[in-house]
Amino acid sequence: MLTTNEQQLQGKAYIANTINTIASGILDLESRFNNGVTLFLSDLATQYNDLIINMKKVGTWNANTQYVPYNFVIYNQQIYMCLIEPPIGILPTSSYYWLYLGLRGETGAPGVNVTMQYDWNGGATYQPNDLVVYGTNIYVALKSNTNVIPGTDASTWLLFLVTTPGQIFVGTTAPEYPGQNTVWFQTQTDPLEATDTTPIIGLFNRYNTDTSSWEPMYPNTLFTWIDNKENYAPPAVFIDLTIQPNMWNNFQYIYTYPELTGTSWVDIYPVVTMTSEQLQIYNELQLSFNGQNIVLTISSEPTVSLPIIIKIQ
Numbered sequence: 001m002l003t004t005n006e007q008q009l010q011g012k013a014y015i016a017n018t019i020n021t022i023a024s025g026i027l028d029l030e031s032r033f034n035n036g037v038t039l040f041l042s043d044l045a046t047q048y049n050d051l052i053i054n055m056k057k058v059g060t061w062n063a064n065t066q067y068v069p070y071n072f073v074i075y076n077q078q079i080y081m082c083l084i085e086p087p088i089g090i091l092p093t094s095s096y097y098w099l100y101l102g103l104r105g106e107t108g109a110p111g112v113n114v115t116m117q118y119d120w121n122g123g124a125t126y127q128p129n130d131l132v133v134y135g136t137n138i139y140v141a142l143k144s145n146t147n148v149i150p151g152t153d154a155s156t157w158l159l160f161l162v163t164t165p166g167q168i169f170v171g172t173t174a175p176e177y178p179g180q181n182t183v184w185f186q187t188q189t190d191p192l193e194a195t196d197t198t199p200i201i202g203l204f205n206r207y208n209t210d211t212s213s214w215e216p217m218y219p220n221t222l223f224t225w226i227d228n229k230e231n232y233a234p235p236a237v238f239i240d241l242t243i244q245p246n247m248w249n250n251f252q253y254i255y256t257y258p259e260l261t262g263t264s265w266v267d268i269y270p271v272v273t274m275t276s277e278q279l280q281i282y283n284e285l286q287l288s289f290n291g292q293n294i295v296l297t298i299s300s301e302p303t304v305s306l307p308i309i310i311k312i313q
Contacts, residue, residue: 060237063089063256072101076258114140114160122147137162170202174214178207184214201269201309239310240271245302255294257312266294269309281306 061075071082073092079101080092092098117124120132120139123146130141132150138161139150150157169175169184170191178184187202194200205214243253260266266289270282281304286297294310 060239061092062239062241064241120150122149131160174205178214180207180209182207183217186214201271237310237312239312241308241310243296243302243306243308245305248298248302251298251301253296254290255296255310256292257294257310258292260289260292260294260312265313267311268296269311271307271309274307275304277304278306282308 059074061073061080066085066088067073067082068085069082073080073082075092078092080098081101082097083099084097086094086097090097092100114129114131115127116131117126118133120134125144125146126132126141127144128141132139132141134150137151137159139157140160142156142158145156148156151159167183169178169182170187171185172187172190174184174186175182184205184207185202186205187200189200191200204217206217207213208215237257239255239257241255247253266287268282268285268287270279274282281298281302284298284300288295288297
């Protein structure tokens with residue numbers, strides 16, 4: 001009995017077993033929160049992280065690539081998103097595995113069928129769906145026009161993309177004092193010593209101050225210098241491909257590209273991380289075409305895989 005306490009507690013009896021039961025219940029709830037909720041949130045964060053990692057554009061659809069849910073691919077100049085992990089070689093037109101996006105509606109903003117015209121020029125005539133760079137932003141033409149400054153007439157130019165200028169270090173050696181998320185395009189050769197317009201192969205790296213190291217971003221990237229358009233690269237398709245030894249047939253490997261035409265230009269490049277044995281096979285490659293087929297021929301049976309980049313434009 002409580003007799004010398006607050007008025008509302010006087011005259012009331014408390015049983016130890018009851019209090020112990022309540023205390024045990026509270027401790028159990030606390031334990032469930034620490035062990036259950038934290039674990040649940042951790043698992044949920046892992047799932048979200050996997051979704052974010054997979055939700056990326058992975059280039060032109062490749063019959064030899066294994067795709068996973070939420071990958072975006074381009075097929076016949078249209079964009080598709082993977083819904084269910086498909087068997088290798090399933091076309092994006094299969095609605096069970098893929099979702100057609102297209103990114104363009106009847107009256108929506110221009111999407112896939114745009115044409116990059118680079119820096120805006122007051123003396124040029126632009127057609128609908130032409131993309132131009134003006135200031136730090138990119139605009140798309142809604143109708144034919146000449147000498148209409150992008151951003152001054154919403155019926156002529158639509159703001160397509162807002163960009164923030166940044167700095168990318170380019171060269172064979174890393175910048176001396178990098179900060180968090182500093183970007184370095186690590187090239188195989190010094191661009192300042194280039195004597196022709198051959199594309200420069202390199203690897204994008206991002207600096208992580210937590211680990212004091214450079215982390216790869218986009219491997220095996222090609223850059224081409226264009227006369228009078230030094231800030232831009234031409235429209236082209238880059239296909240990362242690794243040919244395994246058992247994929248050669250009579251010393252030939254055939255890659256089918258449905259959009260290949262008689263006017264297409266195809267180049268084959270080595271990747272940055274090639275071994276000397278892989279480079280020897282690469283140097284033996286001979287390139288030919290058969291309709292929509294890109295035919296690679298070697299002179300001897302390979303014993304190692306061959307990672308290459310196919311550039312089509």
